[in-house]
Amino acid sequence: MIRFITFIGSKLLNVAQGLGEMLALFCETVYYFKEAPRNLPSIFRQMNLIGVGTLPIAMLVALFVGMVLSVQTGTQLALYGTQEAIGAIVGMSMVKELGPVMTSLLVAGRVGSAMAAEVGAMQVYEEIDALKTLEISPVRYLAMPRLIACLFTVPALVSFAIVVGIIGGGVVAEVNPKINVPFTVYYDNMIRALTYKEIFKGLLKAMVFGGIIAHVGCYVGFKTTGGARGIGESTTRSVVLSFLLIMVANYFLTRFMI
């Protein structure tokens, strides 16, 4: 029994310590934002990697999400003859939830894991140590450009995803014989429902998620130990941790922005 309590206690302490370290790293990263101008090239490089690299797959995913959303809700609405509302429903869901969350999960799996692996490899192969002896802060050189790039790129990706998802939903609504809502009706309906405020909230979410992805990737990378095996573990851990944090953050952001 005592052993069990000790076990739980040490786990809790580990979690608390991890959170503390993450917070400390976050503060340090933000502190180095002031040095951002001279790291512009590497920020652009990261943006390119994150944004341009993820764009096609993000749009594809968003397209199908919009389409399935339209089919599912559209056919249900059609039972009550209220399928006109489909534009508003697809638009709102894409902007408020599906766009930010789906895209961020995609970026976490594709980019966050790669960051953790890259930084983790640098940790394992003493490159981080070498940076320190060259009087270069690893946080400034590695974490800061990634965080900034993610903060801007993920909202951009999400905006593309939202647009594509909405178009996908609209096409399905028009083409599917059971729903059969003309695109103009769909569009009018959606525009009436969406406000700038909602769009802003959706993009703010995306920005927070982007920050989570980059931060988790770098934090897990910096904490990597144990050779090639450790790098593999870090990759997995970064994906799991950022999925979790994105979901938790999503709840609280939604709760407090409503």
Add this chain to the structure above:
Amino acid sequence: MAPDKYYKSQHVVSQGPLGSFWSKLAHGFAPPIMEGDFCPVNFSGSHGVSIKISKLNKSFGATHVLKDIDLIIEPGETFSIIGPSGTGKSLLLKHIVKLEKADSGQILINDHDVNEPQDKNLPRNFRYSMVFQSSALFNSLTVGENVGLWLRENRIYGEVRIRRIIREKLRLVGLAGKEEMRTEELSGGMKKRVAIARSLAMEPDLILYDEPTAELDPVTSDELARVIMSLKEKVKLTTIIVSHDLNFALYLSDRVAMMHGGEIIAIGTPSEIKKSQNPIVRNFIYTTTKGIKGEGD
């Protein structure tokens, strides 16, 4: 890949009217610290530093790796540490460059504790650099960018001057004209030499080599020995070498320390070490394949 393209394009346009724009962009629109020949870092008065290590202890879990290390290294000295694998030689170097924190004990460089924050008002009075056992080159950068990283990141010189320094340091380690190569195209020995060039580019006052010759052929080792000797004459820097290459270490060093089981068991000039009666030292030095020839037998 993108980084390549970026730097290539910067190369090409750096002469044209857009050139200044690109180089400004590359420097993040920050004003260059150096205009003309003014330089923020004192390069001319490079000077050796003294190192005083007292009662240094370090354990990892239950294993006590470094045991009460006491060591004094004079300014400008070339000092070698020899000893069997796994006794904590690399670990000791990492303590000196602040990559590891000791459990107890003290390291003073120029009579200043390395773990105490330096007085912000004082200009930093020495530079150190370390050549890692694993080379630790940056994978995402080319050879030239690796060598110039410190100069670029800390805005020491303008771009043209930095290129010249990179070329010069690479020539020094016998890799002239290899700036554009990627690190994964290099052999182990070439990597080590790039790492040495990267350290030399800092013009350090204290340089630590961890196994500099481990992957070098005899001729390149000789060349490296010459470079280290000439640096010593020109710059009077303090050099610490960890090496299994006994001939290399004994030839170059002013003094040699032998580590065994986490302790320093012998210390002295090369000839003293060669004459040592300590059985562990004799056993280590007078081996058949890698050791040196016994004297008089």
